[in-house]
C-alpha cells in the first residue's frame with residue numbers, strides 16, 4: 186500500500202516526460218537512468234529534515250534529474266534507485282526522516298557517521314530489504330534501537346555506537362540472519378542482553394560495551410553448526426560464523442560468566458571488565474587461551490582461582506579489581522586448593538602456603554640447574570669439536586691439501602689477527618678469502634662489518650632457529666658477543682664446490698636495505714657448507730604476526746612499512762639483479778629492530794641442485810604462497826614471486842595465515858569470495874578496524890586490498906610487476922591526507938572495488 190502511490194507517480198512521469206528519460210540516457214556519469222520518483226521524494230524528505238550548516242547538500246537542488254548522475258553529493262544509484270547514501274563527517278544536524286528513508290527501497294548502505302544528527306533511528310529501515318550496512322556512529326540519535334531492523338534480511342553491519350540510545354536491545358535484531366557486526370557501544374541501553382543475540386548464528390563482532398545493561402550474561406553462546414540462512418545460497422561461506430569479538434565491558438551485568446562462552450572457539454577478544462560479575466571464571470575458558478588475543482575481566486566481583494593458562498598469557502592487568510580472585514600473579518596465590526591430593530597430613534592454610542612458595546622456589550632452582558647443565562654440555566661439545574677439527578688438520582689430511590689454492594696459516598692466532606686486520610678496512614664489495622687455517626676449510630668474507638675467523642665461527646655457541654628444505658638455521662654468538670645467523674646447507678643437495686662458489690660470489694655482492702645480506706660462507710673440508718647472514722632480532726614476519734604476545738597489536742603503519750619494504754626488496758631483486766626468488770613466504774621475510782623487512786633465502790636456489798628446488802616449490806605451495814600455475818610450470822618466475830608478494834600483503838591485511846584454508850579456499854580465494862559478496866570490511870584484521878575507526882585508514886585498507894588481489898590474480902599476465910606494486914603502495918601512504926577532509930569515509934563500511942549495485 187505504502188509504495189503504490191510513488192509507483193503510480195513514476196509511471197506518470199515516464200508517460201508524460203519521455204524526452205527527459207531520453208536525454209538522461211546520454212548523461213556521461215551514472216548509469217543513465219533518471220531517479221525514480223519515489224526515491225526522489227525520499228531524498229527530498231531526508232534533505233528537508235536534515236540541517237546542513239556547511240552546505241554539503243547544496244548540490245541536491247534541481248528537479249532531481251541529476252540526482253543519479255553523480256551530481257548529488259553522497260548519492261549512488263543503480264537503475265534509477267538510490268543504493269547508497271554516504272555522507273560522513275559533514276556536520277549534518279537535524280533528524281533522519283522516517284518517511285524519506287522508507288521510500289528508498291533499494292538502499293544498501295546508509296553511512297551518516299560522525300555528524301550531529303539527533304532524534305530516533307527510523308524504524309522504516311526495517312522495510313528496506315536490500316540494506317546491508319548501517320553506519321550511524323558518533324551522532325546524537327536517541328530513543329530505542331528499532332526492533333524492525335530484524336526484518337532486514339540482508340543486513341550485515343549495524344553500527345550505532347556512541348549515540349544516546351536508550352531502552353532495551355530488541356531480541357528481534359537477531360532475526361537478521363546475515364548480521365555479522367553489531368556495535369551498540371557507548372549508548373545508554375538498559376535491561377538484559379537478549380539470549381537471542383548471544384545465540385545469534387551469524388554474529389562475528391558484538392560490542393555492547395559502555396551501556397547500562399543489567400542482569401546476567403545469557404548462557405546461550407553457541408557455535409553455529411547449521412547454515413545461518415537458507416537465503417544465503419552460497420554454501421562456501423556458511424559455517425564460519427562464530428563470535429571473534431565480544432565486549433560487554435562497563436555495564437552493570439551481574440551473575441556468573443557463562444560456561445557457554447567456552448564454545449566460542451574462534452574468539453579473539455573478550456572484554457567483560459567493569460561489571461558486577463561474580464562466581465568463578467569457568468575452567469573451560471582456559472581452552473580458549475590459544476586463540477584469544479586479548480582478555481579482560483578486571484573490575485568485577487569474581488572469586489576463586491584463575492585458569493592457569495589465562496593467568497599465564499594475560500597476567501595481572503586482565504584480572505585486577507576482583508578482590509576474591511586468586512592465582513593470576515605472584516602476589517595473589519590461591520589458598521591450598523583441595524585438588525592436588527597431598528600425601529602429607531593436612532596442614533593449616535598458612536603452612537601450606539609456605540610450602541607452596543618453597544616448591545616454586547625449588548622449581549626455579551631445578552630449571553636453572555637444567556639450563557646451566559645444557560649450557561655446560563653445549564660448551565663441552567663445542568670444545569670437543571674444536572679439538573677434533575684441530576687435531577685432524579694438524580695431522581695434515583688430504584682435505585687440507587685438496588683445497589690447495591689457499592695458503593694454510595700455521596696457527597689460529599695468526600689467522601684471527603689477519604682477519605681482524607682486514608675487518609677494519611672492509612673491501613669495497615670484493616670478497617675476502619681466508620684460508621680455513623688449522624681447521625682445513627675455507628672461509629670467504631664479503632663486504633660488511635663482521636670480522637671472524639673460521640675458528641670463531643665453528644666454536645660459536647649456537648642454537649637452532651629453524652629448519653627448511655635447504656638446511657638448518659642457527660643463531661650463533663661469536664666470541665666478541667656479536668650475533669649472526671648461520672645457515673648450514675644440506676650437503677647432498679648443494680651444487681659442487683666450483684659452481685657453488687661462483688654463485689655464492691654473486692649473492693655475496695647483493696646489498697639492499699630490504700634484502701638480507703650474505704656476509705660470508707664457509708666450505709668445510711668434508712663438504713660442509715655454511716652461509717653467514719646478519720641476525721634479525723625480530724625474527725620472521727610469520728612469528729611477528731601470528732605468534733605474538735597478547736595485547737600487542739600490530740598497527741597499520743607498521744604493516745604498511747613491511748609491505749612496502751618487501752615490495753622494494755623484490756623489485757630490486759627482479760629489476761637490478763635479475764634474480765627470481767622462487768620461495769617468497771612470510772617466514773622468509775625477516776624484521777630488524779625497527780620492523781624494516783629484509784627478504785631472505787633469495788638466490789639460494791642457485792646454490793642448490795634442481796631436485797632440491799622442486800622440493801622447495803612444493804613446500805611453498807603447501808604454505809599457501811605458491812602461484813597456481815606452478816603446479817604445471819615447475820619453475821618459478823617473476824610473476825609467481827609477485828603472487829607470493831600478494832599473499833603476504835593479504836596476510837598483513839587479514840591477519841590470517843595462508844597455510845590455513847577456510848572452507849576449502851586458500852587465502853586469495855577466500856578474500857575474493859568475500860569481496861564479491863560485498864562484505865569487504867569483514868576481511869580485515871579486527872585490529873586494523875580499530876585503527877580505521879580512529880582515522881582515514883579505511884580507504885588505504887581498501888586500496889591496498891585491491892592491489893593485493895591484483896597480485897594474486899590467477900592469470901599471471903594480469904599481475905603487476907614488483908616495481909609497479911611498490912609504486913602503487915607508495916601512493917597509498919598510510920597516515921596521509923589528515924582526517925579532516927569531508928570526503929574521508931569512516932571505519933569498516935567500504936563497499937568493494939565495484940560500486941554498490943552493479944550486479945543487478
Ligand SMILES: *[C@@H]1O[C@H](CO)[C@@H](O)[C@H](O)[C@H]1NC(C)=O
Pocket residue numbers: 243244245246247
Ligand atoms: C545545483 O548545485 C550545483 C553544484 O553545487 C551547481 O553547479 C548548480 O548550478 C546548481 N543548480 C541550481 C539550479 O541551483
Ligand SMILES: *[C@@H]1O[C@H](CO)[C@@H](O)[C@H](O)[C@H]1NC(C)=O
Pocket residue numbers: 332333334335336357360
Ligand atoms: C523476529 O522473529 C520472531 C520469531 O521468529 C518473530 O516473532 C518476530 O516478529 C520477528 N521480528 C521481526 C522484526 O522480524
Ligand SMILES: *[C@@H]1O[C@H](CO)[C@@H](O)[C@H](O)[C@H]1NC(C)=O
Pocket residue numbers: 322323346347368369370371390392430874875878
Ligand atoms: C564500537 O564502537 C565504538 C565507538 O564508536 C568503538 O570505539 C569500538 O572500537 C567499536 N567496536 C568494534 C568492535 O569495532
Ligand SMILES: *[C@@H]1O[C@H](CO)[C@@H](O)[C@H](O)[C@H]1NC(C)=O
Pocket residue numbers: 373375376397399
Ligand atoms: C541504569 O539502570 C538503572 C536501572 O537498571 C537505573 O536506575 C539507572 O539510573 C540507569 N543509569 C543510567 C545512567 O541510565
Ligand SMILES: *[C@@H]1O[C@H](CO)[C@@H](O)[C@H](O)[C@H]1NC(C)=O
Pocket residue numbers: 439440441463464465
Ligand atoms: C552472585 O550474585 C547474585 C546476586 O547478585 C547472588 O544471588 C549469587 O549467589 C552470587 N553468586 C556467587 C557465587 O557469589
Ligand SMILES: *[C@@H]1O[C@H](CO)[C@@H](O)[C@H](O)[C@H]1NC(C)=O
Pocket residue numbers: 468469470471472
Ligand atoms: C576444556 O576444558 C575442560 C576443563 O578445563 C576440559 O575438561 C575439557 O576437556 C576441555 N575441552 C576441550 C575441547 O579441550
Ligand SMILES: *[C@@H]1O[C@H](CO)[C@@H](O)[C@H](O)[C@H]1NC(C)=O
Pocket residue numbers: 461463464486
Ligand atoms: C561480591 O560478592 C560477595 C559474595 O560473593 C558479596 O558478599 C559482596 O557484597 C559482593 N561485592 C560487591 C561489591 O558486589
Ligand SMILES: *[C@@H]1O[C@H](CO)[C@@H](O)[C@H](O)[C@H]1NC(C)=O
Pocket residue numbers: 434458459481482483484502503736
Ligand atoms: C582491562 O579493563 C580495565 C577496565 O576497563 C582497564 O582499565 C584495563 O586497562 C584493561 N586491561 C587490559 C590489559 O586491557
